[in-house]
Amino acid sequence: xxDPAWLDEEEQETWRAFLWTSRLLNEALDRQLQRDSGLPxxxxxxxxxxxxxxxxxxxxTELAAIVHSSPSRLSHAVNRLEEAGWVRRVKHPDDRxxxxxxxxxxxxxxxxxxxxxxxxxxxxxLFDPLSREEMLRFxxxxxxxxxxxxxDREAPCADGKG
Amino acid sequence: xxDPAWLDEEEQETWRAFLWTSRLLNEALDRQLQRDSGLPxxxxxxxxxxxxxxxxxxxxTELAAIVHSSPSRLSHAVNRLEEAGWVRRVKHPDDRxxxxxxxxxxxxxxxxxxxxxxxxxxxxxLFDPLSREEMLRFxxxxxxxxxxxxxDREAPCADGKG
DNA sequence: CAGTATCAGTTGAGTGTTCAACCAAACCGA
DNA sequence: TCGGTTTGGTTGAACACTCAACTGATACTG
Numbered sequence: 441x442x443d444p445a446w447l448d449e450e451e452q453e454t455w456r457a458f459l460w461t462s463r464l465l466n467e468a469l470d471r472q473l474q475r476d477s478g479l480p481x482x483x484x485x486x487x488x489x490x491x492x493x494x495x496x497x498x499x500x501t502e503l504a505a506i507v508h509s510s511p512s513r514l515s516h517a518v519n520r521l522e523e524a525g526w527v528r529r530v531k532h533p534d535d536r537x538x539x540x541x542x543x544x545x546x547x548x549x550x551x552x553x554x555x556x557x558x559x560x561x562x563x564x565x566l567f568d569p570l571s572r573e574e575m576l577r578f579x580x581x582x583x584x585x586x587x588x589x590x591x592d593r594e595a596p597c598a599d600g601k602g
Numbered sequence: 603x604x605d606p607a608w609l610d611e612e613e614q615e616t617w618r619a620f621l622w623t624s625r626l627l628n629e630a631l632d633r634q635l636q637r638d639s640g641l642p643x644x645x646x647x648x649x650x651x652x653x654x655x656x657x658x659x660x661x662x663t664e665l666a667a668i669v670h671s672s673p674s675r676l677s678h679a680v681n682r683l684e685e686a687g688w689v690r691r692v693k694h695p696d697d698r699x700x701x702x703x704x705x706x707x708x709x710x711x712x713x714x715x716x717x718x719x720x721x722x723x724x725x726x727x728l729f730d731p732l733s734r735e736e737m738l739r740f741x742x743x744x745x746x747x748x749x750x751x752x753x754d755r756e757a758p759c760a761d762g763k764g
Numbered sequence: 765c766a767g768t769a770t771c772a773g774t775t776g777a778g779t780g781t782t783c784a785a786c787c788a789a790a791c792c793g794a
Numbered sequence: 795t796c797g798g799t800t801t802g803g804t805t806g807a808a809c810a811c812t813c814a815a816c817t818g819a820t821a822c823t824g
Binding site for chain 1 (some may be wrong): 616624748
Binding site (some may be wrong): 674 | 790
């Protein structure tokens with residue numbers, strides 16, 4: 441039996457491989473986006489998710505759920521994006537608590553300019569090294585982990601800009 | 603043929619699943635470590651890697667390579683760890699450029715206290731949801747990605763304290 | 765309806781990370 | 795041995811994230 445309080449060598453290696461892979465991938469993407477568009481990855485994601493939504497707008501709470509961000513983080517981020525003129529805050533007409541974040545035309549333009557390079561980077565690092573079959577198995581494994589990490593979550597939205 | 607400038611739906615979903623999984627896992631571990639030991643995950647890793655090294659000491663450059671950190675980040679981190687009394691900086695006797703980071707007894711004690719809870723969290727989130735076979739396939743995929751992300755790197759060290 | 769709880773979102777302080785600039789020691793070539 | 799380069803490492807400013815505290819608006823409950 442394996443000692444539940446420790447990791448055996450294969451687990452150990454798997455764990456570190458996962459850690460380094462996710463770190464390196466995130467850093468590569470962050471660097472690419474920062475260099476080519478001056479956007480951190482988290483900010484790019486906010487613009488991307490807004491662009492896919494009806495009216496290019498979402499309430500802060502919806503947006504926070506979609507980009508997996510804390511309310512606080514999102515609020516700070518939208519402050520920056522608003523200063524840059526890429527997002528606009530609008531009050532909800534029926535519920536005066538909620539504020540709506542809306543992608544501006546300038547924001548859409550920045551996103552459109554950044555997207556191809558970003559997608560290319562994702563493809564290069566994540567999909568080029570994997571066969572289709574391997575990719576699909578990888579996806580299943582990730583879904584299993586997600587189900588455990590985040591039991592009560594809806595399926596994420598989908599389209600190619602991510 | 604697939605358009606190389608865009609992601610199809612399966613790729614899209616794989617990519618986002620990877621993103622959320624790594625984010626959620628990292629956040630879970632960071633929260634657990636912060637709560638139980640007051641250590642960010644990156645700092646825990648520094649202590650852990652030092653503890654596995656001969657003499658519980660490494661040069662800054664070696665340490666940076668092992669924990670996949672930039673020199674700057676490591677230097678700032680070691681500043682904090684030194685203030686806390688968990689690490690000590692020593693000058694290298696033969697090469698006066700290099701400085702050696704050495705784990706103190708207090709640092710080892712903190713690590714020893716933090717390790718079991720951390721390992722349990724890793725196990726809970728990463729290994730419990732996966733069959734052994736699935737885990738091993740997962741590892742192979744990660745190695746393929748790593749090879750592409752970081753072509754000229756040595757094999758990481760190993761032991762159960764991850 | 766009052767009173768309380770909950771929801772939506774923001775703020776500020778503290779902390780960690782990044783990036784560019786910098787310094788000193790060691791190496792290298794003529 | 796002198797100048798340039800590389801190596802090892804640090805620093806400070808700018809920026810992002812976390813956590814706890816807070817405000818206002820709405821929903822529930824007796």
